[in-house]
Amino acid sequence: MSEEQVPLTGYRSVSDEEMAAVSKDMLAMLRKRRTVRDFSDKPVPRDVIETAIKAAATAPNGANQQPWHFAAISNSHMKRRICEAAEEEERAFYGGRASDEWLDALAPLGTDASKPFLETAPWLIAIFAQKKGPNGEKHYYVTESVGIAIGMLIATLHAAGLATLTHTPAPMNFLREICGRPTSEKPLVLLVVGHPAEDATVPAHALEKKTFDEIAKVWV
Ligand code: IYR
Numbered sequence: 001m002s003e004e005q006v007p008l009t010g011y012r013s014v015s016d017e018e019m020a021a022v023s024k025d026m027l028a029m030l031r032k033r034r035t036v037r038d039f040s041d042k043p044v045p046r047d048v049i050e051t052a053i054k055a056a057a058t059a060p061n062g063a064n065q066q067p068w069h070f071a072a073i074s075n076s077h078m079k080r081r082i083c084e085a086a087e088e089e090e091r092a093f094y095g096g097r098a099s100d101e102w103l104d105a106l107a108p109l110g111t112d113a114s115k116p117f118l119e120t121a122p123w124l125i126a127i128f129a130q131k132k133g134p135n136g137e138k139h140y141y142v143t144e145s146v147g148i149a150i151g152m153l154i155a156t157l158h159a160a161g162l163a164t165l166t167h168t169p170a171p172m173n174f175l176r177e178i179c180g181r182p183t184s185e186k187p188l189v190l191l192v193v194g195h196p197a198e199d200a201t202v203p204a205h206a207l208e209k210k211t212f213d214e215i216a217k218v219w220v
Pocket of ligand 1: 090106109169170
């Protein structure tokens, strides 16, 4: 069986100096990203959200099966339903389902079961991982693929000047029902998107980053 190949396009030769400069600019840009929990209700154009989803969908993925679905929601009725369902799960989480060890790890973030941003922020993007295709065919490396796509989505939204919160109430099955998705899809992340509130704060704890030597070892 011969598989069709086409020429690689989209790359140009870049000097080491330009490479260094561009990667440093990208690092500086990404370092400014913060997970935000205080959102303004200022609208964000639909077009920007759609473009960011298209950027996410360029992610490398298993066998090019593109095992993702993005439900972008600005509808206030749906946001209210999501907020109510998420807060119900979070009340169970903070009220006993989470281990003391988990709650201790979360303490520096100052989070609790109240999630008003799910209604305040202009957009929620529910990201679903498709464990199977439309005809029941198995998908490969689903969580890895969708995780990479979510990273690219967050980076694109951040570069566009928007704040995000990667929210993961557990379990998130209510998202499947509210968004009308099949049981072959697993809700992976509920991404909250918008402008930060003017008086938004972030936990100081989140600014403590591991050093390069703590996260990497380079072999030459
Ligand atoms: N889903 C809960 C708890 C939570 C868990 C982790 I791990 C976090 O990094 C942050 C929160 C909540 O959103 O409050």
